[in-house]
Each structure stands twice: as structure tokens, then as C-alpha cells.
Amino acid sequence: MNQSEEEHDIPDRETCQKLTEQFAEITGTDEACAQFYLQDRDWDLERSVNAFFEVSQTGGVSILHDGDAAGIAINVDKKLVKVLNKVQPTTEPPPRFSFVTWNLDGLDDHNLKKRTKAAHIGPLKLQLLNTHLESTVDHAAERVKQLKECFKVTSEAPEDTTVIFAGDLNLRDKELEQLGGPPPGVEDLWKTCGSRKECQYTWDMLRNSNKEFPGRFKPRSRFDRIYLRHSHPQRVVPVHFGLLGIEKVSGTQTFPSDHWGLRVFFNIRKL
Template structure:
């Protein structure tokens, strides 16, 4: 989460400053040891994370932390928010087994990483929020996984309590995308929504769409993704906890098409790095899905 006054582009740190900080994939990590079977069931793994690229303090070290987490969890899809250009360049060089899709080029923006061995990109688009005052949009990718059609969406909705109206306008755009998706397509949205629980009913997501955290039983250990009682990156003067980062799922509903359902969720980035800071001021969310 950033304040509305933050407009730093992050361009004072060049990608070259980070090149001596290359990250090796551990030999015992899933990225190094996992081998896909010839006939995999329809499964999907995903991480969504606001990486706080606007924060310059220990940013190269924190970017290394992100790469290490991604190498460890080896997700099929990664949704990222608050990227800045040097951060993107570093990720492209370190994560060559992923295709990077960028939701912007200047300032801060969203992005997706798609594992090349598992996810085939059909097309992508950037959907503008017409009334936003900040650099916000909806990044959408149509992909194929195991022969199945998926629509992947990520966004960073408007921040701060006083911007509730604009945030809900943006959620309406997401809602329309859920509603207009073909019935043979599985739709997954993940991102930093900045939503408060009382705001969501004002928009009313379609009945076919589930909040993954709620579907999995509202487990307390992964409720709060922005938590200043534990995460000290922002040095907040008072404790605050919010479930800003969320994942929504609309399974394909056509007969004969695999029906995807969430089966696991966990927070990532909970360990403080050697530099004394966490990877981000947000925890990331790791989630897996499988066909019912």
C-alpha cells in the first residue's frame, strides 16, 4: 500500500546496480527438482504479491528475496504489483523460465510472470480505469494450461479510505470481466485490492465468483496481508491489519470442462531477510488449485 503522494518512478537505481546480485536456484528447490509428468491433472499454482518497488531502502536485496521465494515455490503464475522498471529488468534476467507481461512502462505498475513450460500465452491487454487519478489499470492475459482456457487478471486498486468510490469503480470493471468471460474459461483474479470487507457487497461480485480465502474456510493464519503488527518495513506508528491482497476465482461452468477449485493457501515473505527488512511491506499469497 502506498500513499497518494508517492510518485517516485524508481529510475534513480539502474538495473546495472543489481547485476552483481544474481540469484542461484537452490539444488533442492522445486524449481530444480520438479519434473512434470506426461499426463498431469488440471492444476494451477499462483503467487500474488505487492512487492513495494517504490521503497528504495534495501530494494536490490529485497528483489533477491522475491526471486528466492519464486524459485522455492515454483508457481505457474505470478501476479505482481508496484513494479518499477529496474525491478522488472532484474526479474527478467533472473527468471528466464518465465515470460514477463508488463502492465506499464513508467512509474509503478503491475505485471505477470507465466511459467513457459506450463502456461501458453494467447494474448494480453491492458484495460484502463477511465476515472483513476493514479497509475492503475487491469492487466488481463488469456492463456492455455494443460489444454484448458484461463483468463488471468491482476490489478492494484486505488489506495486509502478516502478513495473508496474510485476503488469500487475499479472493482466494477473487474466484475464485468468476470461476467463476460465465456463459460468454458476459468477466470482468476489476484492483486492488491486495498478493499475493506464492507466495501465488497456494495459492488456485489457474481454468484459464480468466490473469494478464495473465504472458500478455504477463512483461515486466520492467512487473513491479513498488510500487517504492521508484524511487518516492520513501514515503521508504522500504530498497529493496523488489513486483507488488502485477495484472489477471486470463477471456474469454467461448461459441461465437460474441468472445474477448478482452490485447495491450499498460505502467506509468503514472512521471514525477515539478512538485510534486516522483509521482501515487501505486504505478505504475498501462495495458492494452489485443482480440478474437482
């Protein structure tokens, strides 16, 4: 199958938004969860909903229909109550976490404290490198120079630390080739997680209407990327790479940004 045939199978942005909203309404979850299930099942709503409830069966979850409205019923029986009564508070760190990078307005001085948090995940040491490299073709040389410096910082982090380097890199593949690709031991997580076509383009004027471009040609680029350098021994396993922000802001005809956000789920290995 060629590239145009593969992209043809991806729903348009209106369909993606509708499916996301329907999944969230039926399952009682949020749109991030909806995208997680739908993107992995070719945007098939029925398969995605079924998969969600198969995972959730422990709590006795059922779909109820009242006319055209779908709802959720959670059946709590004596057996479940007995199990819950045995649950004890724990300081055990979570077995998994997610990471988000998104070129989104709001990271000015007035919002930085509100929107920025540091997290400690048990003994797991994380170093997060966020950047926004120079834009446009005219600044390619400076962008390559900046990327080289970012890769240097990523590679030189302490051996016992997991490094995640991400952001709006404005990167073209030919510019990455000038450096010979990522350094040894540094992974492109879109590729690591399967190179799914529906997650390839993060600045996509075919699906995102926030920016106008004259003519029939609609540019699509993988400007936003996430790179990972493992610690030694390896502590995290990337298990899913998906997009955020593919639904329009409620009550408007615009998306949160002209860039899609990226979200990666990781499992944490116990030593």
C-alpha cells in the same frame, strides 16, 4: 473463542521465520513448502516435519542427525531403481498448479519480461486478471468503481474459461458491501479455503516491520485478495490458501514487501 484469543495463538513474525527456516533445513525444501505445512498445523514444527516425511516415504526418506545438525538421507534400493526404469516421458499435463499474487517491487519495464510468463496447462483455459486498485480511504469511491469494472470483466469471460482475479485491491469490507458482495459465481478464495485467521491479514503491521506507524495501534487489513470464477464445466478445485514472504530477506532486518504474498494451490479436474 473471540478474535483476540485466536490471533494470540499465531506466533509472532520472528517465531514464524525461525520455524520456517528450521523446517526448510530439516526437510531440504524451500520456505514456500515450509509455510504450506506449518500454516496447516498451527506452526507445530514436529507435526509439520512428520507430515512431510509421511508423504515422502515412497523414496525411503529418513532424518539423520550428526551432532546438532539434521540432514536428509534418501535410500535408493533395487526396487526403487526398477520402478524408475519403467518411467516414460509424457506430455500429460500436471494434475495441479499453484498461483501467486504479491505486491512486490520489480515489475517495472526493465524487469517485466524476466518476471512474467504465460503457461499452458493442457486443455485448461485460464484467464488471469491482475490489478492494483487505488489506495487510501480518500479514494474509496474510485476504488469501488474500479472493483466493479474488474468484477464485470471477470464475470463476462467465456464460459469455458477459468478466471482468477487478484492483486492488491486496497479493499475494505464495507466497500465490497456497497456492490452487494462479489457477483454470483465469483468466489473469495480465502473464504473458500477455510478463512484461516493466520492468513487473513495481508498488510499486517503487527507482524510486518517494513512500515512504521506512530502509536501503539497497529493496523491490520486484508488488502490483497484472490477471486475465482469457475468455468463450465468446473475444471479447478482450490485446495490450499497460504501466505508468502513472512520470512525476512537473508542478511537483513526487512521483509521482501510490506504486504504478504498470497499463494493458492489448485487441483485440475479431468473431463
